[in-house]
Amino acid sequence: MAEQPQGAAPVPEEVQSNVLLTTVDWLYNIGRTYSLWPMTFGLACCAIEFIVTGTARYDMSRFGMEVARPSPRQCDLLIVSGTVTKKMVVPIVRLYNQMAEPRYVVSMGACATGGGPFKEGYNVVSGIDKYIPVDVYVPGCPPTPEALLHGFITLQQKIRKQSVRTVPWYRKEYSSAVPIPVLGPDIFGSDPDEMKRVRDVSMKRAMAARAQGQPAIAAIDAAGNARRITIRNPGLAQELTGWKLVSGDGQETFEFPAGFVLMSDSTVDVVSGPDAAATAPTDLVWTTHSAWPASGAAALVDAAGSNVASLSYQARMP
Numbered sequence: 001m002a003e004q005p006q007g008a009a010p011v012p013e014e015v016q017s018n019v020l021l022t023t024v025d026w027l028y029n030i031g032r033t034y035s036l037w038p039m040t041f042g043l044a045c046c047a048i049e050f051i052v053t054g055t056a057r058y059d060m061s062r063f064g065m066e067v068a069r070p071s072p073r074q075c076d077l078l079i080v081s082g083t084v085t086k087k088m089v090v091p092i093v094r095l096y097n098q099m100a101e102p103r104y105v106v107s108m109g110a111c112a113t114g115g116g117p118f119k120e121g122y123n124v125v126s127g128i129d130k131y132i133p134v135d136v137y138v139p140g141c142p143p144t145p146e147a148l149l150h151g152f153i154t155l156q157q158k159i160r161k162q163s164v165r166t167v168p169w170y171r172k173e174y175s176s177a178v179p180i181p182v183l184g185p186d187i188f189g190s191d192p193d194e195m196k197r198v199r200d201v202s203m204k205r206a207m208a209a210r211a212q213g214q215p216a217i218a219a220i221d222a223a224g225n226a227r228r229i230t231i232r233n234p235g236l237a238q239e240l241t242g243w244k245l246v247s248g249d250g251q252e253t254f255e256f257p258a259g260f261v262l263m264s265d266s267t268v269d270v271v272s273g274p275d276a277a278a279t280a281p282t283d284l285v286w287t288t289h290s291a292w293p294a295s296g297a298a299a300l301v302d303a304a305g306s307n308v309a310s311l312s313y314q315a316r317m318p
C-alpha cells in the first residue's frame with residue numbers, strides 16, 4: 001500500500017490491502033510531474049545539450065518527457081536554452097503566452113539566466129526572468145545533460161509540492177497573459193549608461209553619414225516661363241559663397257550671394273523667369289528676365305569650379 005498521506009484518517013487494517021486513500025493534490029501532482037512535455041525550441045549552443053539529453057544515453061523519456069512538441073499549445077515546459085537577444089525575447093514571450101496552464105519554465109545556461117558571456121552585448125537581455133517567470137535555473141556554459149536532468153528533477157520536486165488550492169492558475173482573478181515587450185522602449189535597460197552609449201553610437205553614425213553628404217539639386221519644377229530649382233543639403237551646414245547654378249547650355253548662371261549658408265538637412269529654392277516669385281523666406285529670386293530653356297539641365301558648381309551635381313528637366317505645357 002502507498003504511504004499514507006499526512007493528516008489522512010486512519011484506514012482499518014482489514015481493508016488496507018483494497019483501499020487507496022490519498023489527496024487530490026498527490027494524484028494531480030503525480031500526473032503532471034511525469035508528463036511534462038517540453039517545447040521543441042532552442043536558441044544557441046545550450047540547445048545542443050538539450051538535444052543530447054533526449055538521446056538514448058541520457059534518455060529523458062524516463063521522466064515522461066520524451067514528447068517534445070512543436071506547438072506551444074501542447075507543451076507544459078519551456079526550456080530557454082541559449083542566448084536571448086532583444087529581438088528574440090519578443091517571440092519567446094509570445095510562445096510562452098500560447099502555452100496552456102499549468103506551464104513551467106527552465107532557464108538553461110548562463111546566457112538565458114543572466115546574459116552569460118554576452119551580458120555586456122548591446123543586443124542581449126540580461127536574463128529571461130525579466131520577461132517571463134522562471135521555475136528552475138540550470139547553471140553552466142553550457143550545462144551538461146546531467147545538469148539539465150538535475151534541473152528536471154528539481155522541477156518535479158517543485159511540482160509535487162504544489163496544491164490545487166494555492167496555484168495561481170485556478171484563481172478567478174488570475175490572468176496568465178504576459179505583456180509582449182516592445183523592442184525599443186521596453187527592451188532597452190533603464191541603465192542611464194546603456195542609454196547614453198546607444199545614443200553616442202547613433203550620433204556618431206549620423207554625423208559620419210552627414211559628413212559624406214553635400215548640397216545637390218533635388219528637383220527642377222518648370223512651369224510656363226518660371227523655373228524653380230530646389231537644392232537640398234543632406235550633410236553638414238555648407239557655405240555656398242561662390243557656388244553657381246548653371247543651365248545645361250551654359251547660357252544662364254546664378255551666383256549665390258557672399259555668406260549664404262545652407263544649413264544641414266535643409267533646402268533652398270532658386271526661382272527664375274518673368275513669372276517667378278519667391279514664396280518662402282529662404283527662396284532666392286534669381287532674375288525675372290532670364291530666358292531659361294524650356295527643357296535641359298541645371299548644374300551646381302562649387303567655388304573651385306567643380307561640378308557638384310546636375311539634374312535635367314522638361315517644362316510642363318501651360
Ligand code: SF4
Binds near residue numbers: 046108140141143
Ligand atoms: S550559456 Fe554558454 S553554451 Fe549556453 S548559449 Fe550561452 S554561450 Fe552558449
